[in-house]
Structure formats: structure tokens, C-alpha cells
Amino acid sequence: MVLLRERKSRLVGFIEPCLPSPAKVPPSGPDWIHEIKHDGFRIMARRNASGARLITRKGNDLTRRFPFIAMAVAALPVQSCLIDGEAIVSDDDGLAIFDRIRGHGTLASATLCAFDLLEVGAA
Numbered sequence: 001m002v003l004l005r006e007r008k009s010r011l012v013g014f015i016e017p018c019l020p021s022p023a024k025v026p027p028s029g030p031d032w033i034h035e036i037k038h039d040g041f042r043i044m045a046r047r048n049a050s051g052a053r054l055i056t057r058k059g060n061d062l063t064r065r066f067p068f069i070a071m072a073v074a075a076l077p078v079q080s081c082l083i084d085g086e087a088i089v090s091d092d093d094g095l096a097i098f099d100r101i102r103g104h105g106t107l108a109s110a111t112l113c114a115f116d117l118l119e120v121g122a123a
Contacts, residue, residue: 035115036113038086038088038096038113039088039096039097039101040086040087040088040089040098040101040110040113041062041086041087041101042056042057042084042086043055043056043062043066043069043084043085043086043087043112044056044057044082044083044084045069045070045073045081045082045083045084045085045112045114046080046082046083047073047074047076047080047081047082048079048080049079049080051070051074052070052071052073053070054066054073054087062087064106065106065107065110066087066106066107066110067106067108068108068110069110069111069112072112073112078120078121079121080119080120080121081117081119081120081121082117082118082119082120083112083114083116083117083118084114084115084118085112085113085114085115085116086112086113086115087101087110087111088101088110088111088112088113089101089107089109089110089111090109090111096113
């Protein structure tokens with residue numbers, strides 16, 4: 001049996017994403033930027049010489065589940081990158097609906113909302 005922490009440490013290049021924390025009042029001032037909370041799966045999208053991989057914050061590989069996201073990351077004009085984002089499936093109005101992403105199997109309609117570009121290697 002492999003503990004989750006042990007499994008995470010074995011993923012080469014895995015960077016655990018920062019998670020939001022609750023606050024009674026959002027911080028304000030010029031040093032703060034706020035992001036929309038999407039209902040989906042937190043994804044670390046890594047592209048390197050081996051191709052593109054989509055890893056959840058718990059270390060699960062969802063590359064096969066979101067093939068079009070993986071293809072888009074693989075097509076970026078860089079040698080390598082690491083993107084922190086959220087894989088979502090939206091309704092007709094563009095609102096992320098968590099129930100649409102929860103099922104099992106491949107989701108061609110999923111998109112990646114990128115939060116941060118953590119690493120990039122020039123093409």
C-alpha cells in the first residue's frame with residue numbers, strides 16, 4: 001500500500017497547488033487580485049519532452065479523461081511549461097457545472113481555466 005504523500009513525492013516535477021482559504025471579508029488593496037471560483041477539478045498541466053500530463057492536486061493523472069485539454073497544452077509553442085488551473089464543463093451560458101464533470105469517462109467538452117503559469121521553457 002502506498003500512502004498519498006508517498007505517491008505525490010514520486011511524481012517527478014509535481015508541484016502541489018496552493019489552495020484557497022476561507023475569509024470573512026476578501027482582502028483589499030493594490031497588492032490583491034481575486035479570481036472566480038470555478039466548479040471543476042484542480043489540474044496541474046505539465047508539458048515537457050515526454051508530452052503533456054494533467055495531474056490533480058491529489059496526484060491522479062487525468063490526461064486520458066481530458067484529451068482536448070492535453071492536446072492544447074501539448075500544442076503550446078514552448079519546450080516545457082507548468083500551468084495551474086481548473087478543468088471545467090460549462091452550461092450554455094458559460095457557467096461551470098460540477099455535476100457535468102463528476103462522471104467517469106472521457107470529457108471532450110472540458111476546458112482548462114488557467115490561474116497561473118508556474119514554469120515555462122522557451123521554444
